[in-house]
Amino acid sequence: METFFSHYLLFLADTATIVVALLIVVGGIAAIALNKRKSPASGQVQVTDLRKQLEQSGENVQQYRLDKKALKIHRKTLKKDRKDRANDPLAESCTYLLDFKGDIRASAVSALREEISAIIQAAKPGDTVLLRLESGGGMVNTYGLASAQLLRLRAAKIHLTVLVDAVAASGGYMMAVTADRIVASPFALIGSIGVVAQIPNFHRWLQDRNIDWEQFTAGKFKRTVTLFGENTETGRAKLREELEETHAQFRDFVRQYRPQLDLEQVATGEAWLGNKAHQLGLVDDLATSDEIILEAVRQGKVLALHYQRQKTLPQRLGLAAQQSWDKLWQPPIS
Template sequence: MENFFNHYLTFLAETATIVVAILIVAGGIAAIALSKRKPATAGQVQVTDLRQQIEQAADRIEALRFDKKLRKAHQKNLKKVHKARKDEKCTYLLDFKGDIRASAVSALREEITAIIQVAQPDDSVLIRLESGGGMVNTYGLAAAQLLRLRAAKIHSTVLVDAVAASGGYMMAVTADRIVASPFALLGSIGVVAQIPNFHRWLQERNIDFEQFTAGKYKRTVTLFGENTDSGRAKLREELEETHAQFRDFVEQFRPQLDLEKVATGEAWLGNKALQLGLVDQLATSDEIVVEAAKKGKLLQLSYQRSKSLPQKLGLAAQQSWDKIFFH
């Protein structure tokens, strides 16, 4: 009887796995089909007055803390402060949470475009950045978007609370200033490529894999074919070339760094990163945000585009795939 239940539970687990896999694949196919039939829904940049939120929270606390007379005096003082703020500078706050594909770059480009249209000479941008890196081309594009702020002469500061490594650090160096929390992880100026190879597994089952290419190096290594020493050597050569370009990019914006020390693929916690020159200041993003709110207007920008259910399922399938094969 025990064996029967064990087999039955195994059967249920396998069935559930298959059903979930089918749903994910179906969702991805539906999202692709929908995107071909119908153009993407236009999104818009949402703007939140963060300074107002911060001050309202403080007001609610003070309303309970002080008596009526003190509250009245405080409100009168606030009115004077608000009156003096008419021609003050504005700080824009953006959030970038990066996955393997740097998917958030599509929102980032819209947010930066909006800022460039309205920014005044004394305005600045804060970017709360969290990313462990990913694909070179997409993170290169994300870094290029941040460089648009430099081109427009808008001062920018990257804030790192948790991690800005590899492609994430590539983005960070484009800013005029990098601020990290003491235990944030930064650096990883290196390049990696890893893929499983199923060639021997296929051979054991008498399954042939055939691949046809034109061009000597169209495919250097493969998932299912037999990899060669020359193919591996070519891939290593390409990785070294990409690493050299990464180093040059970092050096362009942070020439004070000793690349022999920091461009080794290692990552460091905030305190050590400060010693090495990878960051300019240690502080949490909250400290910098509150400080900006005291100095002037603080607006948070977030580009939002509504997604249909099939599109959401397709995105979930893609993220699951990335986690399995890239982590």
């Protein structure tokens, strides 16, 4: 009897597992079919009216600061201002606010390109863009792409101001120089016009353990230096040559958009705090991003744009499956 019930419970467990698996597959197929019938866009640009947001915040404070009579007058004035703007919505310019927080791969460039495309489609003569930029740099090619995206604004004759509160160094500064104006806070880290490559080498460690590492390439300089093989002076020299060439292109890029700079002085790989960077001409003005944004709010409408990518059910299931696979087959990393 116990054996019968044991087999029966196992049968139920197997059946439940199969049913759940089938439901996941069917759900995934249905989601894919539904997704195909929808718009092909994988995300959308979300827009926030910063002036309304700031006015609401200020009004919340005024409720506690003013007496009833003064509060009534304040609200009446605010209502009149809004009505005047509503009567002539095209009379005032619009400022678009973007944020770019860079990692080593400049991953935010995928959102940046969508936001810039939206601005170019909507912008009218006199509209401007503010970009809050925070990046210590990273990969040359991806930061080059991010810089190229910002240059699309120049091509569309849309004035760009880059705001740096914390850091715009190396690839981050490469992005910043595309702007018509760079504003930094007094203690922001600016510059680092240089190139670096560093790589550990485990050749001697492997050699001590009698482990051979073999690498096969076609092309004399397909690999210049390696993690596990024995590096040669020829390979090292070639890598240095490539770094110098990249640095020269970086310098030329900076010179093109900020010709007033003394590159012999500033293109040394050093970074400076905002005050010194201003003296050297790396930035145009000193202020926090908050000051510039409040100034823009007083002059006209300010819209903050943020591209939000949407994930379909199959993508979410695929991500969960990949994470599960990684936990099973990859060693833990601390």
